[in-house]
Amino acid sequence: MVNLTPNSSFSLTLRLQIPNRVGMLASVTHAIANSGGNLGQIDLIEQTRHISIRDITVDAASTEHAETIVQAVKALPDIKVIDVYDRTFNLHRGGKISVTSKIALNSVSDLAMAYTPGVGRICTAIAQDPEQVYHLTIKQNTVAIVTDGSAVLGLGNLGPAAALPVMEGKAMLFKEFAGLDAFPICLTSQDTDTIVETVKQIAPVFGGVNLEDIAAPRCFEIESRLRQELDIPIFHDDQHGTAIVTLAALINSLKLVDKSMNEIRIVINGAGAAGVAIARLLRKAGAEIILMCDSKGILSLQRADMTEQKREFAVETLGSLADALKEADVFIGVSAPGVVTPEMVRSMAHDPIVFAMANPIPEIQPELVTNDVAVMATGRSDYPNQINNVLAFPGVFRGALDCRAATITTTMYLEAAHAIAELVSPAELHREHIIPSVFDKRVATAVANAVQRAARQEGIARS
Numbered sequence: 001m002v003n004l005t006p007n008s009s010f011s012l013t014l015r016l017q018i019p020n021r022v023g024m025l026a027s028v029t030h031a032i033a034n035s036g037g038n039l040g041q042i043d044l045i046e047q048t049r050h051i052s053i054r055d056i057t058v059d060a061a062s063t064e065h066a067e068t069i070v071q072a073v074k075a076l077p078d079i080k081v082i083d084v085y086d087r088t089f090n091l092h093r094g095g096k097i098s099v100t101s102k103i104a105l106n107s108v109s110d111l112a113m114a115y116t117p118g119v120g121r122i123c124t125a126i127a128q129d130p131e132q133v134y135h136l137t138i139k140q141n142t143v144a145i146v147t148d149g150s151a152v153l154g155l156g157n158l159g160p161a162a163a164l165p166v167m168e169g170k171a172m173l174f175k176e177f178a179g180l181d182a183f184p185i186c187l188t189s190q191d192t193d194t195i196v197e198t199v200k201q202i203a204p205v206f207g208g209v210n211l212e213d214i215a216a217p218r219c220f221e222i223e224s225r226l227r228q229e230l231d232i233p234i235f236h237d238d239q240h241g242t243a244i245v246t247l248a249a250l251i252n253s254l255k256l257v258d259k260s261m262n263e264i265r266i267v268i269n270g271a272g273a274a275g276v277a278i279a280r281l282l283r284k285a286g287a288e289i290i291l292m293c294d295s296k297g298i299l300s301l302q303r304a305d306m307t308e309q310k311r312e313f314a315v316e317t318l319g320s321l322a323d324a325l326k327e328a329d330v331f332i333g334v335s336a337p338g339v340v341t342p343e344m345v346r347s348m349a350h351d352p353i354v355f356a357m358a359n360p361i362p363e364i365q366p367e368l369v370t371n372d373v374a375v376m377a378t379g380r381s382d383y384p385n386q387i388n389n390v391l392a393f394p395g396v397f398r399g400a401l402d403c404r405a406a407t408i409t410t411t412m413y414l415e416a417a418h419a420i421a422e423l424v425s426p427a428e429l430h431r432e433h434i435i436p437s438v439f440d441k442r443v444a445t446a447v448a449n450a451v452q453r454a455a456r457q458e459g460i461a462r463s
Contacts, residue, residue: 006038006059007382009360011087012066014056014073017080020049027076032058035072036065053082096168097175134207134404143182143397144206145170146199148190150215151238151273154359160186163213170212170237178394178444180401182210192218196225207401208233210393216272217307233400233408239277241389244396244413245435246278246332246355247285248420249387252434253375255426257351259329261286265349267328269293269321269363270335276309278332284410285417291315291324295336298324322347329353337361345369357387375431384432391420391438395447402448404462405455412454419450 018024025042032039040057047053060066066086074081105111112118126132134140149163167184174182187198199209209232211223219236226234235241254261266287268275271294279290292299292313298321299306299314306314317323325331325344330353333340340363345354351374356362359379366376366383377385396416400408423436423446436443455461 005382006036006061006065007380008059009088010060010062010066011040012058012060012070013085013087014058014070015045015082015085016054016056016073017082018052018054019078020047020052024078025052025054028056028073028079031072031076032056032069035069036061037069057087092165092168096165097171133204138181139205139207140401140404141179141181142206143174143180143401144185144199144202144209145174145182146185146187146195146209146211147213148187148195149213150190150218152213157190157215160188166213170210173390174210174394174397176394177390178398178448180394180397190215190218192221192225195222196229199226200229203230203232206232208235208397210397211236211238213238214273216276217309219273220276220309227407231406233397233405235393235396235400235408236273236277237389237393239273240281240408240413241392241396242274242334242357242387243277243281244392244417245387245389245420246357247281247414247417248391249355249377249385249435250282250330250332250353251285251417251421252424252429253330253353253377255429256431256434257329257353257374259351262288264329265289265291265327266330266332267291267293267321267324268332268334269339270333270358271299271310271313272334274334275332276312278334279313281410281413281417284414291317291328293321293324297321331355331363333357333363335363338363340364342368342372345372355387375434377434381438385434386438387435388438391435391443392416392447395419395444396451398444399448399451400455402463403452403455405451406460406462408451409454409458409460411458412451415450415454416447419446422446 029039038059040059043055045053045055058069060069070084073079103114105114122136126136145167147163147167149160150157152158152163152166164184164186167186171182171184174180187195189195214222223234223236268279271292275292279292282290290313298317298319299310300318301314301316302318322344326347327349329349333356335358337358345352353375354373355377356364357379362378366378377387379387420435423442424433
């Protein structure tokens, strides 16, 4: 099913010249509304006795929908469309991040200390005591965001250049939510050995590495090898960030329906990086009955197409996603749009929990099953209960870097998930509020503290 809900990712601004007569602006807003656009801000840019020039912001549902809205306005008599701005493209124009100095260079003495000759003393100090790199450089607060562009969002193998806007956005989130300086590293190779070696070569600059948008199953080997060969935190956000937030949301959802983790039947659709990581973390959290499906149905030992990661969750049963969902308590989707029907949801156990996290179009539109589910969550910001990785990864890295953790462990994931869940108090908890907002400033601090506690308990904190 195609989603027709306007949203800010397809936002545009129309600059219009409108006759300065009663009812002319109303004709514009009426045309936009009739075309299905969602009106935003209206700004008066210039006005004379005869005309006014206004910027009108409109949310559309797609590129095609945006063009329909523009054409509807152009068709109005006496209305002149001066320009149309795609607000998302404008936001990205020139890039979204920059590097700035922390100190001013106002004199020769400033330059002598920041650069040559004074900087030589700092180099010598680090050469004599390598630990000083954490105190005398950016390393202790810097994360590399590494991708090969092989699995960009839900768009597929777009390559490193097309992946860069996502990595820039990730860097913004690290800075905004955890005060960490992160930088995009988009690699031209999709060879596992080359990626591992490249990350090892650049590691001296960074306190941690966030792997991003690398396709399964290579992502599993890349993360595993880097963790073995480097002594800084390595974290594949598509796996573990998703798993942490999903577990947090499930912990609170189960409180609402009064069910236990070890008793529920969970169906996960999507057996890639996110699906496998979610299943692994749910097992660690106490889940005992997990059926995982891919595009061919239930992962079954009777199938001959199982990867090592898929075999980990294979069962004797053969069947479709519809078969798996019968009497299931929980559905978790990290797969494809529209693969779940209302009838499939109605076949689930009483008080079903549905996390349809495919983006931008979920496995099932929430409005189709409003009265059939106890809890509904998606990956989208325009529905309640957005399961968003930004609740996890900034705090995970903040905590790991602050205590100089040598690695990131499953215990840290579990503690991070519980910290996120606990930020929703019993009084606040309801079916449309199972996890905190991504703008809740308590989240990164709570997650960081939980990660540090776990690191100290496991004896892997080095400061």
